Amino acid sequence: xxxxxxxxxxxxxxxxxxxxxxxxxxxxxxxxxxxxxxxxxxxxxxxxxxxxxxxxxxxxxxxxxxxxxxxxxxxxxxxxxxxxxxxxxxxxxxxxxxxxxxxxxxxxxxxxxxxxxxxxxxxxxxxxxxxxxxxxxxxxxxxxxxxxxxxxxxxxxxxxxxxxxxxxxxxxxxxxxxxxxxxxxxxxxxxxxxxxxxxxxxxxxxxxxxxxxxxxxxxxxxxxxxxxxxxxxxxxxxxxxxxxxxxxxxxxxxxxxxxxxxxxxxxxxxxxxxxxxxxxxxxxxxxxxxxxxxxxxxxxxxxxxxxxxxxxxxxxxxxxxxxxxxxxxxxxxxxxxxxxxxxxxxxxxxxxxxxxxxxxxxxxxxxxxxxxxxxxxxxxxxxxxxxxxxxxxxxxxxxxxxxxxxxxxxxxxxxxxxxxxxxxxxxxxxxxxxxxxxxxxxxxxxxxxxxxxxxxxxxxxxxxxxxxxxxxxxxxxxxxxxxxxxxxxxxxxxxxxxxxxxxxxxxxxxxxxxxxxxxxxxxxxxxxxxxxxxxxxxxxxxxxxxxxxxxxxxxxxxxxxxxxxxxxxxxxxxxxxxxxxxxxxxxxxxxxxxxxxxxxxxxxxxxxxxxxxxxxxxxxxxxxxxxxxxxxxxxxxxxxxxxxxxxxxxxxxxxxxxxxxxxxxxxxxxxxxxxxxxxxxxxxxxxxxxxxxxxxxxxxxxxxxxxxxxxxxxxxxxxxxxxxxxxxxxxxxxxxxxxxxxxxxxxxxxxxxxxxxxxxxxxxxxxxxxxxxxxxxxxxxxxxxxxxxxxxxxxxxxxxxxxxxxxxxxxxxxxxxxxxxxxxxxxxxxxxxxxxxxxxxxxxxxxxxxxxxxxxxxxxxxxxxxxxxxxxxxx
RNA sequence: GGGCGCUUAGCUCAGUUGGUAGAGCGUCAGCCUUACAAGCUGAAUGUCGCAAGUUCGAUCCUUGCAGCGCCCACCA
Numbered sequence: 001x002x003x004x005x006x007x008x009x010x011x012x013x014x015x016x017x018x019x020x021x022x023x024x025x026x027x028x029x030x031x032x033x034x035x036x037x038x039x040x041x042x043x044x045x046x047x048x049x050x051x052x053x054x055x056x057x058x059x060x061x062x063x064x065x066x067x068x069x070x071x072x073x074x075x076x077x078x079x080x081x082x083x084x085x086x087x088x089x090x091x092x093x094x095x096x097x098x099x100x101x102x103x104x105x106x107x108x109x110x111x112x113x114x115x116x117x118x119x120x121x122x123x124x125x126x127x128x129x130x131x132x133x134x135x136x137x138x139x140x141x142x143x144x145x146x147x148x149x150x151x152x153x154x155x156x157x158x159x160x161x162x163x164x165x166x167x168x169x170x171x172x173x174x175x176x177x178x179x180x181x182x183x184x185x186x187x188x189x190x191x192x193x194x195x196x197x198x199x200x201x202x203x204x205x206x207x208x209x210x211x212x213x214x215x216x217x218x219x220x221x222x223x224x225x226x227x228x229x230x231x232x233x234x235x236x237x238x239x240x241x242x243x244x245x246x247x248x249x250x251x252x253x254x255x256x257x258x259x260x261x262x263x264x265x266x267x268x269x270x271x272x273x274x275x276x277x278x279x280x281x282x283x284x285x286x287x288x289x290x291x292x293x294x295x296x297x298x299x300x301x302x303x304x305x306x307x308x309x310x311x312x313x314x315x316x317x318x319x320x321x322x323x324x325x326x327x328x329x330x331x332x333x334x335x336x337x338x339x340x341x342x343x344x345x346x347x348x349x350x351x352x353x354x355x356x357x358x359x360x361x362x363x364x365x366x367x368x369x370x371x372x373x374x375x376x377x378x379x380x381x382x383x384x385x386x387x388x389x390x391x392x393x394x395x396x397x398x399x400x401x402x403x404x405x406x407x408x409x410x411x412x413x414x415x416x417x418x419x420x421x422x423x424x425x426x427x428x429x430x431x432x433x434x435x436x437x438x439x440x441x442x443x444x445x446x447x448x449x450x451x452x453x454x455x456x457x458x459x460x461x462x463x464x465x466x467x468x469x470x471x472x473x474x475x476x477x478x479x480x481x482x483x484x485x486x487x488x489x490x491x492x493x494x495x496x497x498x499x500x501x502x503x504x505x506x507x508x509x510x511x512x513x514x515x516x517x518x519x520x521x522x523x524x525x526x527x528x529x530x531x532x533x534x535x536x537x538x539x540x541x542x543x544x545x546x547x548x549x550x551x552x553x554x555x556x557x558x559x560x561x562x563x564x565x566x567x568x569x570x571x572x573x574x575x576x577x578x579x580x581x582x583x584x585x586x587x588x589x590x591x592x593x594x595x596x597x598x599x600x601x602x603x604x605x606x607x608x609x610x611x612x613x614x615x616x617x618x619x620x621x622x623x624x625x626x627x628x629x630x631x632x633x634x635x636x637x638x639x640x641x642x643x644x645x646x647x648x649x650x651x652x653x654x655x656x657x658x659x660x661x662x663x664x665x666x667x668x669x670x671x672x673x674x675x676x677x678x679x680x681x682x683x684x685x686x687x688x689x690x691x692x693x694x695x696x697x698x699x700x701x702x703x704x705x706x707x708x709x710x711x712x713x714x715x716x717x718x719x720x721x722x723x724x725x726x727x728x729x730x731x732x733x734x735x736x737x738x739x740x741x742x743x744x745x746x747x748x749x750x751x752x753x754x755x756x757x758x759x760x761x762x763x764x765x766x767x768x769x770x771x772x773x774x775x776x777x778x779x780x781x782x783x784x785x786x787x788x789x790x791x792x793x794x795x796x797x798x799x800x801x802x803x804x805x806x807x808x809x810x811x812x813x814x815x816x817x818x819x820x821x822x823x824x825x826x827x828x829x830x831x832x833x834x835x836x837x838x839x840x841x842x843x844x845x846x847x848x849x850x851x852x853x854x855x856x857x858x859x860x861x862x863x864x865x866x867x868x869x870x871x872x873x874x875x
Numbered sequence: 876g877g878g879c880g881c882u883u884a885g886c887u888c889a890g891u892u893g894g895u896a897g898a899g900c901g902u903c904a905g906c907c908u909u910a911c912a913a914g915c916u917g918a919a920u921g922u923c924g925c926a927a928g929u930u931c932g933a934u935c936c937u938u939g940c941a942g943c944g945c946c947c948a949c950c951a
Contacts, residue, residue, distance in 0.1 A: 648910030
């Protein structure tokens, strides 16, 4: 058995532990053990292109602590690690890092290699989608390495044989299988309709990716003319640039002011378009003038109203956010004065929406800009306003509604089922279910899964090309399952030749990819090998635990629940644990964009992995935590204390050339020892209960509290007996209590502090190479059996007496060794009996002789201790 | 506007199935004590956000209010 060094060196210990855990495969999953013995974790795959910061350390530690507890209860742990390298963050990073841009029209170049240009000055190179994806793969490998290194140092007990990346072949296959399965089940819709569109990324965006941001805007009051009359009215709009896209004017059906106009037509200024005046419920008589213009498309109301209005679409905004060329007098763009309309439009065609807004306001302000030519159509000066506008959460400019063809998963007609399955999952903390519930209830769009991007899982579909060159979207050509994964832009469907691509009578590949969430929603199935290995799937699915942040309930939690429900009518996991966020000391969320992130490397160096884990484990689930480096120091202090206390306990056995394992059973004869073991038993029980409820923070707290009592009070009180020269029942009682207590404390701390506990374990209870992390979690009954008559109050009484003695010595500025000449104890008969039972231990710890004790009986149920110090210290 | 959470010592946070409020940090004063000076001992510190109700008794339960944070919705 190794002996412990004088000082604890965390770097050495961490290195040693990591090496031995790896060599022994301590964290390996055993695929031969049955489902009921398995605990499977749906580990969040970190976005590898994101920055590493303490927030990662925080939430992943929570999971690891829970997992380590489960492992010690004997569970066969399935704890994989995935990498989310798919999607926009990676695309962006790769574009900037290599100075490249994906152009799907460029042919693949097998000899091309990505080159990082540190100056970033070379011209942006256009590469094929396949080359672009290769570049993404190269860079994400580097990013993954950084994460793997951090996870390992932090001591995550992940089974590194279980790794995946959301863009790898396996994940693409599962993701495409999911697409085909949903298609078969009729849960997918492919349709062309106005979709929220980001003009910079040029992609559709899902409801879950929306974010409202306050924006400055200007109300423009604009005069419209009622057709074939000299009547006028005013509308108010913040988006005058859409005037050319105005398809109607609406007011509330009960609005007396406008009732007479319903059914008539209005004429727009500048463009002289005749548009119907109609009633619409969404018009609020209280707002503005009560009458507003409907454009294609200014907002969601416009979209909804347009859909049921059967009016033609006037598309003026392009996918790039610029105003499209329009021919007035044709199609939807009829005009009473096509000439004027064309002239006016020529000023704004090709401009971005924002520029066009300014220009059109100028045109409206010109005299004679009304339909009748009487004055200007703009009334007064535009009035400033501030209102929330919808943005893509990762985008820089407001979203627009642009009609495009997209794939959707049907969710709106299944809200009840989604709520049902969500409620079958146990949420920790429970109130987080409410967030899920509200999200589901508030869904107002189908789940859009297609994105017009490149680095993602391709939509596995081809379309027949009709003889006129148009695509037949209604009868897509699907791949066979065993062909997957495929890329329809480079793979050829069965029964076709590559030369037929994009040719009349041939086929055309869907150019889009799936959104990251469409794949991430399958993380449990990805690791359980759904549809690929049934036996394994049954062994792991539904998973036991999904850990994640509460900010992605509407995305990751929701989509995962939705897919498990749609595919198999199942929940994806039994429990979901929601971690809080790390806030900077000013209580702002730590994020890269705010520039307030703290990177974890130096924290691990300075405070040790255990110290950092301690900080994370103190935070309860769902609770946001301010970054406070003092707590790391407390963690480090606890680690040192565990090491030193262990050294002391183990030295008691070394002195006798015995092993602590020789003293795990036997008779505990002394009242103090029994009292402490009773406390310990209660803590084991409390800790176990807390852990089984995923409340690791409480488990840690109760353990830590008793551990400090153990060090500060029990060890001091027991020393006289454990140091005794002669073997005796009293000494054996002390040694058994010391050994059982240390062993139990090490195990209770092991999930949070895997390194220091392993180090001590190796020098004491671990035989050979046995890891503490494979040892069996302590049972409160086993501890309690050693001390059936244990009286926890007695230990508290001991603390009280010794506390009084110390207080007197400290007040007298004497050392704690100073002798006590008299110790008066007043209390009830029962109390005095208790004190007498531990008199010997108290005498030694106070440095009082047994003749110094004076007992006074009192009917009052309180204890008074008066210590008198000796005049001199002969020692 | 709707919802969820929070509000306890200077700071960070526990806690109470309703019975005189806890820890750590920080502050102050001390101490080499057969594990630990990267240590130890002790001291001071609170209208438990505000108001009302229920109760013998409320920091805890109920209601209302306020502040903070978050989620969602709306806002021509």
